[in-house]
Amino acid sequence: MSNTPQWIMIGGEGPESYHQNSSYQRALLEAAKEKMNEAISAKLTLNLITDRFTIVDFGYNIEFQVFFNDFSNNDFNTLFQGLPPERRYYSAGVPGSFLDRVLPKKSFHIGxxxxxxxxxxxxxxGITNRNSPLWNKDMHCTGINKAVKKAYLDQYSVDTKNLLDARAEELVPGGLFLIFGSCMRDGVKMSETCKGVPMDCLGASLNDLAQQVHI
Structure with a gap:
């Protein structure tokens, strides 16, 4: 069963494209470089490497092979156009949801x-159904409505299990899977963060406009 989501990043290099609106993600990778290098040095088992080393972005005697995975309707063209021509690795695009299996068993060393x-x-x-007790009246899930929070948590738990189960089959024994992202401490509500406060204000304004039938 496909786990392709209902959203998609905008391709190309226009003002609304992911390419022009991913500075936060780039900053995250820059901040994580040192930790990434430490994890690779400490955790990766080098004696498992033979004549090919496979890295998956979910980037001699050893050949490096890099797979870039994304949904088939996302923009691979811009990605490949941005790869350095002098790169010393082989690259390929792998379409499909990372919540499913996208590679053969035991096929990559670093993900x-x-x-x-x-x-x-x-x-x-139920989140978008006005007649449902789970109808989320807010612009996004702030966690204030406990039923809405639980619904998202349940879905996230299912998706996370699918993702980790798939990678467990694809990862070479002794390999390494790196996960980077932002999170909040336990007990901190989204509505209390620097991102959540303006989102709540914007959501409240849009709700007011909708009630006045201005949109």
């Missing part, structure tokens, strides 16, 4: 998922 681990494959049932 990376950066600022995508928090996405769910779909909106939980």
């Amino acid at each position: 990376i998922i950066s600022y995508a681990f928090h996405f769910t494959s779909k909106v939980p049932k």
Whole structure:
């Protein structure tokens, strides 16, 4: 069963494209470089490497092979156009949802998922149904409504299990799977963060406009 979500990044290099609106994700990777290098040095078992070393972005005698995974309707063209021509590795695109199996068993040595681990494959049932007790009246899930929070948590738990089960089959024994993302401490509500406060204000304004039938 496909786990393709109901959202998609905008391709190309226009003002609304992911390419022009991913500075936060780039900053996250820059901040994580040192930790990434430490993890690779400490955890990766080098005696498992033979004549090919496979890295998956979910980037001699040893040949490096890099797979870039994304949904088939996302923009691979911009990605490949941005690869350095003098690169010393082989590259390929692997279409499909990272919540499913996308590679053969025991096929990659290092996998990376950066600022995508928090996405769910779909909106939980009832969230957009006005007649449902789970109807989320807010612009986004702030966690204030406990029933809405639980619905998203349940969906996220299912998706996370699918993702980790798939990678467990694809990862070479002794390999490494790196997960990068942002999170909040236990007990901190989204509505209390620097991102949640303006989102709540914007959501409240849109709700007011909708009630006045201005949109």
